[in-house]
Amino acid sequence: MITSYVHEIVRGTGSLLAGMKVTIKAMLSRTQTVQWPRQYLTLPQRFRGHIQLVPVESTGYPKCFACGNCARTCPSKCITVKGKKPEGAKKKSPTTFLLDFTKCSLCGLCVESCPVSALGFSKDYAMAGPSRQDFAEMDLLSSLASPFSTQASKEKDHG
Ligand code: SF4
Numbered sequence: 330m331i332t333s334y335v336h337e338i339v340r341g342t343g344s345l346l347a348g349m350k351v352t353i354k355a356m357l358s359r360t361q362t363v364q365w366p367r368q369y370l371t372l373p374q375r376f377r378g379h380i381q382l383v384p385v386e387s388t389g390y391p392k393c394f395a396c397g398n399c400a401r402t403c404p405s406k407c408i409t410v411k412g413k414k415p416e417g418a419k420k421k422s423p424t425t426f427l428l429d430f431t432k433c434s435l436c437g438l439c440v441e442s443c444p445v446s447a448l449g450f451s452k453d454y455a456m457a458g459p460s461r462q463d464f465a466e467m468d469l470l471s472s473l474a475s476p477f478s479t480q481a482s483k484e485k486d487h488g
């Protein structure tokens with residue numbers, strides 16, 4: 330009777346130590362989580378967030394010249410692009426560039442089809458909103474400078 334009791338204690342202690350070994354190992358290993366939203370993960374180069382327009386480094390204007398290739402290539406028809414020539418420019422610039430992210434499959438065909446590499450993938454992984462509509466008409470021009478707003482402000486300055 331006493332022998333089996335001692336045997337049970339030894340077996341229980343062994344099992345407890347085996348469990349503690351896993352816990353202690355996890356406690357001492359590198360942390361895999363971050364305190365989001367106070368901290369953000371550094372994402373790998375290959376990460377695909379929603380598509381975004383690439384700016385010209387010197388001006389901040391979109392590289393895009395509104396050829397519409399990406400919109401025609403998109404299998405889900407989620408890109409709407411319109412453009413016109415800014416005053417004195419040789420090429421068009423987009424006046425509208427909308428993405429319906431509710432339909433986008435992140436296939437990347439639009440990025441590949443752009444002749445001037447004017448599209449890339451964002452690193453935005455924390456997208457949330459109260460309504461689906463918030464993502465149905467994402468204005469990709471909103472984060473870039475516009476040659477049209479410069480033109481408009483010049484016109485305003487000249488009276
Ligand atoms: S990633 Fe694919 S589905 Fe999304 S906009 Fe580009 S072509 Fe369309």
Ligand code: SF4
Pocket residue numbers: 392393394395396397398399400410442443444445446447448
């Ligand atoms: S294919 Fe490139 S240049 Fe043409 S509209 Fe799309 S983003 Fe702009």
